[in-house]
Amino acid sequence: MIRYLCRRLAFGVALLALVTSATFFAVFGSSHTVVRSLVGEQATEQQIAARTAELGLDRPVWEQFGDWVAHAVTGDLGTSYFTSEPVTQAIGNRLPVTLTLMICSMVVLAVVSAVLGVLAAVRRGGVVDRTLQLVTETLSAVPKFWLALMLVIALAINLRFFPATGYAPLSDGVGAWALGIVLPTAAIVLGELRITSMVRGAVSDELDKPYVRTLRSRGLSETEVLFRHVLRNAAPPWLSLLSMKVVALFGGVVVIEKVFAVPGVGSLATGAATSGDIPVLMGVVVTTVAIIFVVYLVFDLVQAWLNPKVRLS
Structure with a gap:
């Protein structure tokens, strides 16, 4: 290891x-x-x-x-051409916001895709399965900024359940923070729910394997077979696809931060690219690559823990 x-x-x-x-x-x-x-x-x-x-x-x-x-290499990424602010400080002030949005989106996407994928696999060919496939494929074809705007119009402007723009740090209270992050997270996750089909396919393949019939013949309940054996074997391909979604999630965060006026690294990168603030842009690139690599490494370690063949290879 x-x-x-x-x-x-x-x-x-x-x-x-x-x-x-x-x-x-x-x-x-x-x-x-x-x-x-x-x-x-x-x-x-x-x-x-x-x-x-x-x-x-x-x-x-x-x-x-x-x-x-x-x-x-000493941690000095230069100074902004336009604001004279150290790049490290500018990124450090905004990085917690972006990481919070990415982590929340990744966790929600993992949980929702797992639940919906397992539900579709267990009810293969039924109304639930066909409905989930239709909805997830449709959402994946819709631009994230359009989804974000529709959520703002429906839930923020019309129903006034959530704030339309802005971000409240945790220091302002858990309630204010949660209300501010729900819509951005929902807009990102809804656009990536196509991963549900991968979970469905992986679980369906496992359910058709001989060892499942053997476990059932030994008297194990369907719940025990599903959650103790099938899901563990179906997890590696799902985790591989989920890890590859990191880049897509970061791209979605850049768009969503602009739509919801969230002061994160994505909006900082957009502004730097538009104005030509080269030191800031370089700092954002270095930070982004490092974050994506760390996330990939974590997913690889989880797969190695779940699958002994990965550890041996």
């Missing part, structure tokens, strides 16, 4: 280096446009050149990249 962890960590470091270097050379190619937006459209070439030199953007790109890496 330790050797496996070392291999996965080495892969994570290589992936982080590849993504950050590719992003750096891509975004720094537009540095002239960024400087012009900083000094204004009426600025002279001398003013642009002076601002470029002040930011260090007149140096060779390889030298800039080496300087950025040297500071990044």
Whole structure:
């Protein structure tokens, strides 16, 4: 297991280096446009050149990249071009919000997809099974921002059950925090419920295997067969797909944070990409890749615990 962890960590470091270097050379190619937006459209070439030199953007790109890496490994991700706020501080202030939204969405998606998938598998071919497949496929085809807007109109504006926008931290009280996070989480989860079909398929395959008939013949109840044996064997493919949903969930968080005016990393990244705030954008990329890798690693460890064959491989 330790050797496996070392291999996965080495892969994570290589992936982080590849993504950050590719992003750096891509975004720094537009540095002239960024400087012009900083000094204004009426600025002279001398003013642009002076601002470029002040930011260090007149140096060779390889030298800039080496300087950025040297500071990044110490935790210094630079300073925002527009607000002069340290990037680490800007991300640190917003990261708990995004992580809260992602974790809540992942937990709700896991629980709901498991319950609905098992229900559809147990009632294969019935009305419940066909209805669930139709609803989940339809929701997966609908853009998340449209789902979010419909939830706002129906539950926030018309019924006034939840706030339409904004985010309340836990320090404001559990009730206020829960009310503010329900609609963003629902909008993300509803768009990803197609994973229910994977749970249904995995559970259905297990129910048709000979060992299930053997367990039933020994007098085990249907509940014990399902929850003690079938679900454990059906979990690995479901967990694999759930782990791959991390990127989709993060993309959904970016959209949802803009719709609900949630002050998270997604809205920070959107603003940085729009304005050309390169240090902030690079910091968000590094943070995002690191988070996604950690989540993948956790899912891999859970699968290794559930499936001895994974541990042996």
